[in-house]
Amino acid sequence: MSILTFLITICIVVVFHEYGHYVAARYYNVHVERFSVGFGKVLYRRVDKKGTEWAISMLPLGGYVKPLAEPRPNHPDYQVGESVQEKTAWQKVVIYAAGPTFSFLLGIIIYTFTFMIGEQQPEAIVAEPAEHSIAANAGIRAGDKIHAINGTEIYSWSEALEALSGPMTLGQTVNMQITNKWGEQKIVNLAFPPYTGNLEHTNLTKLSGLALATPTPIVQEVITGGPAEKAGLQVGDTIKAMNGQTIAQLADFIQMIQESIDKNITLTVSRHHQEVDLFIVPTIVTLEDGRTVARIQARFGANYPMTYVQYNPIDALIKAIDKTWDTALLSFKMIGKMVIGEVSLKNLSGPLTIADYSGKVAQHGWITFIQFIALISISIGVLNLLPIPGLDGGQMVIYSIEAIRGKALSDNLLRNIMIVGYGFLFLMMFFALSNDINRIFQ
Structure with a gap:
């Protein structure tokens, strides 16, 4: 199950990301030589009217788009301006930015779709918080029902957890509107301390004293x-x-x-x-x-008190955009904290963890699974926007500098930048795979 769901997740996420590069390249009349689903030996190919080879390859680990990188004046079908090298610096920036943009777009599409469908979710009614916990000190008591967090309406426990995840991780204060079991309304403020350890198997909600009230077993x-x-x-x-x-x-x-x-x-x-x-x-x-x-x-x-949470198309789209933005912003902040040492590098995850979690979430239904795909797509978008040579973000920085300077960087400088960039990427992959292996053995 984990292998199958992992392959489905990676293929959808990576192919959609690469399709963004393809759309931008074609918009600027860059010739795309091949768009492949998968890697390795080509099992099936079809060439369209524009000369692009659409292929299905042997290893279903994502896919790639291959635009024409440099001019080929001696080729009989070549037309001037068809290569990436012939485009302006800002056009190159757009081509590289299109991949992460489509990754975020996929997240928005999936979230909009699932919010429109809706599902039964437990109401946001809390249990008695642990003594001296953040929730207890703020005045929260058993039976309190959460109605809004920082001005955002809350309809279910899932939405409450979603609204609290960022503040609990980053150490922020939230304003919470609640109604107690006697129907009295009140406002409480919860100040969460920043968490610096390994988030794996760490329940920040429970540490804060917040828990979903459960009826008699x-x-x-x-x-x-x-x-x-x-x-x-x-x-x-x-x-x-x-x-x-x-x-x-x-x-x-x-x-x-x-x-x-x-x-x-x-x-x-x-x-x-x-x-x-x-x-x-x-x-x-x-x-x-x-x-x-x-x-x-x-x-x-x-038997939890349940509520059916569903949004109309406009509200679903707005909520999807907000969720995608919040998820991406939290990811960027977490990466920043890892870089400066405020958060453990053990929070980095690699393909083995993605495979493990994809199998687990698939057991909870198809809606949960495609929402997981949206999360991975957003994560891929964030990763590729990092200003590291070898990633889309790194290339965008290079071509932005080229646009500002009015001329390209020297080949020697570019070569050294790429060496450093790929070295950094290797270290990231090393830490991510090491964390994956440690999780497996633990």
């Missing part, structure tokens, strides 16, 4: 032959208490079970409007990370 599945079945637990039972302690949150209940290593469990459940006590002897298991936990071999869920 309900038994969704009982494993045959397990401790829960032997004790008489049934699908549909509502968990009321464990060892005499009232259960309010699903996550707390799961944690209580896992920590019951040296003791038996007494569950009080509601079944057909009657309370029943069940005595369970948990199974002890060792996890992959070496931790020992208790299990009763049953699956639990909760």
Whole structure:
């Protein structure tokens, strides 16, 4: 699944990015020799009326566009002005900028489409924050419902997390409009400290004391032959208490079970409007990370208060543009913090992490998967805008300097710049792949 979804993601993202270069090149009458989906040996090719070879190649790891780089006056089909070298510096800047622009455009298209379709999402109702946490100190209490963050209306928990992700990561203050469980409205300010460590497996929302309120746990599945079945637990039972302690949150209940290593469990459940006590002897298991936990071999869920979040085409487009902008801006800021050492380089991810996550998000449905494609496309756009020779952004800087100077940089200087640029790219890939491998072994 991970390999398949990775190939789908990379092909869509890279081909759309390269199509941006193709459109800009053709706009300035640059001859495009080949547009290939995939790399390596060509399996299928077709030449259009303009002489461009459209190809499908053996290795489905994206694709590439090959414009005519230099004039070829001795070629019988060559026309003056068809090469990139013959274009003005600003035209070259546009050609290189078109790739990242199309990457952002793909993100906007996907987000607009998914926002128009809409989906059921949990309402933004928070659980009791941990004592002395940022949320608790700000005055947030169990049952508070979030209505707006920094003036942006919030309709679901997902939208709340989206609005908070940037401020929590960068260390910013947010203004939050909420209604408590008695219907009283209030405004709170949350000041998040900047996070400098590894964001992998770090739940900044939980660290801030914010968590989605979960209703009383309900038994969704009982494993045959397990401790829960032997004790008489049934699908549909509502968990009321464990060892005499009232259960309010699903996550707390799961944690209580896992920590019951040296003791038996007494569950009080509601079944057909009657309370029943069940005595369970948990199974002890060792996890992959070496931790020992208790299990009763049953699956639990909760009936969250849900709301259907859907936008009309105009609002969907505006929200998509805002989301793409916010995602790209956060990425640029995170890269800047990594460069100056404020954020760990362990946050860099490479193709192995993309493959892993693509497989995981695909299990949550096709809407989640294509939104992941949008995220990767935006990330590719950000990466290529970095002013590093060898990337689109680096080439844009070079040709911008050429336009301002009125003449090209010397070949020797360009050669040295490219050596430094590719060296930096090699280091980035080294760190990204090292992080990927460490994640796999961990």
